[in-house]
Every structure is written in C-alpha cells, then in structure tokens.
Amino acid sequence: MPEDHKQIPSVWARPPKERQQPLLTRESIVAEAVRLLDEEGADNLSMRRLGSRLGAGATSLYRHVANKDELLELALDAVYGELPLPDTGEWRSTVTEVSRALRATILRHPWLAAELAEAGLAYLGPNVLRQSEFMLGVMEDAGFPPGEADQAVTTVMAYVVGVSSSEAAWLSMVARSGQSEQEWTERLWPAAERAVRDYPRLRARYAAQRAGDTSGSNEETFEYGLQRVLDGLQTRLA
Incomplete structure (x- = not known):
C-alpha cells in the first residue's frame, strides 16, 4: 500500500465526522410531534414515524419520552402554552x-x-x-x-x-x-x-x-x- 494511503494514528489527523442526525431534546421532539399531529392526526403518530421525521431512530426518542401516551401528554401541554x-x-x-x-x-x-x-x-x-x-x-x-x-x-x-x-x-x-x-x-x-x-x-x-x-x-x-x-x-x- 502506498505510504500516503496509510492511516496516521492520531485523532488530530482524522477529519471530523459529520453529525448524522440533529441533537435531540425533549423540546425538539415535542415540537415535531405537534407538527406531525397537525398534518396527519393522532392515528398516524408513532415513535418510528416521528423518529423518521427527525432523522433519528425510535430508540433515540425513547431516551427522552417513554411512549406514545407520554408524547401526547407533552404535545397537549405544549399547545396549551399558546393560550393567553x-x-x-x-x-x-x-x-x-x-x-x-x-x-x-x-x-x-x-x-x-x-x-x-x-x-x-x-x-x-x-x-x-x-x-x-x-x-x-x-x-x-x-x-x-x-x-x-x-x-x-x-x-x-x-x-x-x-x-x-x-x-x-x-x-x-x-x-x-x-x-x-x-x-x-x-x-x-x-x-x-x-x-x-x-x-x-x-x-x-x-x-x-x-x-x-x-x-x-x-x-x-x-x-x-x-x-x-x-x-x-x-x-x-x-
């Protein structure tokens, strides 16, 4: 193998990896859930579907929200925040x-x-x-x-x-x-x-x-x- 194809054993020599998905927070998950509910209704809300819209796996969502029922509670409360x-x-x-x-x-x-x-x-x-x-x-x-x-x-x-x-x-x-x-x-x-x-x-x-x-x-x-x-x-x- 040519010399320039050998990997240099240093973290500083490797180009940084691009982030594969946005940083998830409970707030960002709930905001996207509200958008999904508005567009497609509660029957079409699922952790898998929501994860796909966020560019993340469903397992990533479960670190922030336990299940769909909990997600609906959070979405309801978020919408109540719009009331004066x-x-x-x-x-x-x-x-x-x-x-x-x-x-x-x-x-x-x-x-x-x-x-x-x-x-x-x-x-x-x-x-x-x-x-x-x-x-x-x-x-x-x-x-x-x-x-x-x-x-x-x-x-x-x-x-x-x-x-x-x-x-x-x-x-x-x-x-x-x-x-x-x-x-x-x-x-x-x-x-x-x-x-x-x-x-x-x-x-x-x-x-x-x-x-x-x-x-x-x-x-x-x-x-x-x-x-x-x-x-x-x-x-x-x-």
Missing part, C-alpha cells in the same frame, strides 16, 4: 378572550379536542396548570366561592371544547377530501336537502342557509352560546 393569560380587569371579558383563544387553538390543532376528552390523560403539565390556576383566580376574583369557581371554569371549558370539537372534526373531514370547504359543502347540499324533506323546520333552515352568506356562522354560533353560558354564570353573582 389576559388581564382585562373584568371577568366576563377575560373569560371570553380565553374561550375564543381556546377555540382558535383547537381549530389550529384539530387533534387536541379528542386528547382533551381522554380520561387517561393527567393534566399535570406546567402550561395546563398555569392556565387552570389563572382561570380559577379570575372566577374567584369575580366573586365565586372557591368550590363554585372550579365548577364555573369546568362549565365554560366544557362548552368551548364541545362546540370546537365538532367544528374541528368538520374541518378535518374537509381537509381529507382534498377540496375547499365551499366545494365540499356544495357536494353535500343535495343529500342534506333530500334528508330534511319531511322535517319542515330543518328544511326551512337549510334553505335559508343555502341562500345566505354562512361564512361567519360558526363564529356567530360559538359567540352566542358562550355569552349565554356567561349570562347564566352572571346570575350566580347577583
């Missing part, structure tokens, strides 16, 4: 702002609503706890006794998550179709109108919706229900 802690000086406006933000967050992350409904998830993440503590403080400062403040927060959150879940499910279905919301709605109208032929109130409602501008109807419906929930809570303070 507004200081409006008035309980109804503060609760309204947080509720609107939670709805917007669920629509950005359609998988979130289903994970919030999972009984097995432990809501002990720092962002979830911070939001819960904040909302309890808002209700207690408004005049609700501590026990009732907790029930008031639960009532508002149940309304927001319930309505937003249906809206998120619709948007997910439209996204899977590969069509715009308007195109998908136009395809559904004939079947919907046939289905309600024998139900005069529903028939009239569908006809009015088709004839009018429904672009802001979801937001209007959400806002109507939210304010009626808050009206009911307001009576408890009287």
